[in-house]
Amino acid sequence: MDKISLDKETILNATEEIIRRFGPDKANITDVAKLLKVSHAAIYRYYNGKTDLWNAVTERWLTRLHAPSNNILKEDSPADVKLSNLLESFVEAKHNSAINDPEMFANYIKLAQRSMEVIKNGIEEGINSIEKVIVQGITEGIFFTESPYQEARSVYLATSVFIHPNTFEDPDRKQNIESVINLLIKGLKNSNK
Missing domain, CATH: 1.10.357.10 (Tetracycline Repressor, domain 2)
Structure with a gap:
C-alpha cells in the first residue's frame, strides 16, 4: 500500500479487522501493519502505540x-x-x-x-x-x-x-x-x- 493512501481511517478499518480476527488481547500493531503491507513504524506516524x-x-x-x-x-x-x-x-x-x-x-x-x-x-x-x-x-x-x-x-x-x-x-x-x-x-x- 502507498504511504499516500495510508490514513487514520484506513488504519482503524484494518485494526478492527485484526481485532475481529485475533481479539483485542492477541492483536497488535504489527498485525495491523502486515495487513496494510506497511511497516509498524508507519502506523506510529498516526498513533502513539497500541493503547492510542x-x-x-x-x-x-x-x-x-x-x-x-x-x-x-x-x-x-x-x-x-x-x-x-x-x-x-x-x-x-x-x-x-x-x-x-x-x-x-x-x-x-x-x-x-x-x-x-x-x-x-x-x-x-x-x-x-x-x-x-x-x-x-x-x-x-x-x-x-x-x-x-x-x-x-x-x-x-x-x-x-x-x-x-x-x-x-x-x-x-x-x-x-x-x-x-x-x-x-x-x-x-x-x-x-
Whole structure:
C-alpha cells in the first residue's frame, strides 16, 4: 500500500479487522501493519502505540453507536417525546450491537474496559445530550428543574443499567426500559419540586 493512501481511517478499518480476527488481547500493531503491507513504524506516524490505537477504535465504535442519538437531537418534536426517543436509543444501541455483531461487541467491551478516558468522554457526551433536551423542555414549559445538568446526569445513571449485557436477555427488558423512562419524564414534568 502507498504511504499516500495510508490514513487514520484506513488504519482503524484494518485494526478492527485484526481485532475481529485475533481479539483485542492477541492483536497488535504489527498485525495491523502486515495487513496494510506497511511497516509498524508507519502506523506510529498516526498513533502513539497500541493503547492510542485501541482507544481510537473504541472511540469510533462509540461514535457509530451514538449516531442515531445525534439524529434524535435534531428532531422537531416536544422535549418529552425527544427525551423518550433519546433514552431508548441509548439503551438499545449496545443491545443491537450485541445482537448484530456479537464477536465485535465482545471485543469492544474488552477494549472499553481499558479505555476509561474514552468511556468517560462518551458518558459525558450522553449526559450533555440529555441536558440539551431537558433545557428544551424547560423552554417549552414541559420540564421543571433548576439544575438541568444534574437532572441529566441522574437520568443517564437511571437508564445506564439497561446498557449492561446482563440485562439483554431479560424477557421484561423492553417493558422495564419504558417504565423507567416514563417515571423519569414524569419526574421532570413535576412542577412541585
